Amino acid sequence: MTSLVNEPNSAPCWMSGCNCTVSLSQGSYKCGGCKPGFLGNQTSGCFPRKSCSALTFNPCDSHAHCSMERNGEVSCRCNVGWAGNGHTCGMDTDIDGYPDRSLPCMDNNKHCKQDNCVLTPNSGQEDADNDGIGDQCDEDADGDGIKNVEDNCRLVPNKDQQNSDSDSFGDSCDNCPTVSNSDQKDTDNNGQGDACDQDIDGDGIPNVLDNCPKVPNPMQT
Template sequence: MSKRWNWLLALAVVCPLMASAATTGDVYLVLKNGGVGTFKASALRVYANSDYASYNKTAYSPTVPAAPGQTFTVSFRGLYVWSGYQGNYQFDVNYTDTSVKKVTVAAGTKFPTGTRALYVSQLGVTTYNPGAAYAFSIVNDPPPGVTMRYCSPEYPNRATDLWVAWSGMSYFSDFSKAVLQRTTPGSSFWATVTTGSYGFSSHVDRGRLPSTTYRYRVAIHDNSDAITYSEPIECATASSDADGDGHVATALGGDDCNDNSASIHPGATEVPGDGVDQDCDGSDLVLGDADGDGVLDASDNCPAVSNANQSDLDTDGAGDACDTDDDADGVEDLVDNCPVDANANQADVDGDTVGDVCDPDDDEDGIMDTHDNCPRLPNPDQADADLDGVGDACEAPELR
């Protein structure tokens, strides 16, 4: 018999058998979440692969999220019964973890004839669900963590800002996010500082309290909500007077314009022309301008007292700001009853301590001297019988 007739005879025998191959009822693959994190619905692709490709089937599981330790089943209907030479099944589970995984949970599985529900577990094929003890474990691994490296006050606001850094973040297939968390010693509550994506490796945490210790850690999440926490790192913000000069930083409501240098604070000795504002008055002292009024000492009429306007009432070369006798009348300003009007005799007719030279109402009658018809004798009524402009109070009777 020729090879052609042998092939046709074999085909004639096989084809009727294939056409009449029996199938099962419902088949349930029994699985268990044996790792960390929750398998989301349809996160697993499960293959029932036969030795005859046309018998292959695919299902997605779980139908609802499966938490760690939870058992669930994957349902197949109409798998083929073992025919004696075909219908040998292998069950593979594909899913994304730290890498894309393919796990063979059962091989060489053969189903008997019948319409009863069948279960595939570590016990093989049974007509009952054997439960979690014999379920195939599918493991979601914890995500790789990071190592905390640095934690220190951040310049220039060292009393309120902390710089935190970590290393060792490796890429993995189901990476979700990295979360920087903060707490204080003795507290069990970790607050979220910020959230980042892959490559996130440092952060400045601003607005903390001065002289306060904080603890930080990084939580790496995967897509199954599994979390790996780093070991915490601890550091403290600087004092509100970081340089110890007795002045609180302006950023914290104080008056120290540079809290990183003890030589800079209000009242500090200013160094002329060095470009540094040592006394925090808002400007550097100009070289050769000891009082900082913008007028060089060589031409300043008060080189040790600030007087930008250089006022000199008596033109004696000593500015009013530092002249002890502004009107040059020989009477010191501190006792002069008219310090800016020369009056060496210190006359004060009304005894009000304001000298007559600068007193606008010498007789204290309520009438200003410029309008008073008797400026040196009180006459509030301003009586003037002869209307000659001289008040009766100060005019001789025979002249009235």
């Protein structure tokens, strides 16, 4: 068998008890990754992977899976089709991370609150009119009495449906109310559409003088 040459102040992998894989080469050795069932690395060593099965009490819901973090903390996560904080899980029909019914979680976790669109995925739970029905499944998302399919400002209340230009956006939500701009493009995100913004890129140089009207370059180099 080829003799092994150890690095200073180190011992072969199996002698140092690193529980890692070892590869041999001419006159040397190399410690590899941790063996199955162990966590860590060559530098810090490999330690037995702690398992939830060793716990005397599993804090996770019966519809959640348990995992042990490296620091020894127990982590609970609800299974697919269920939602909650992991310690308490409820059915999640649309699989968007919110339960069909409110859950009695002690930590006030937002994912324990009832889904405002039980049958329609909406992980953001947006609700423009705060009526408890999510925008994704609310026929009148802004609560102005105009159904979404007819509303020219679906998320901004505007009962009068005023529309001064010829695009499909009402004045209440149009970033250029008097200039038609169906794309509503706003390069500098200042709330004013490019079609009517005198400084499209927001660099302080008016479009008529800007040598890069759509790319910020205040030095005009």
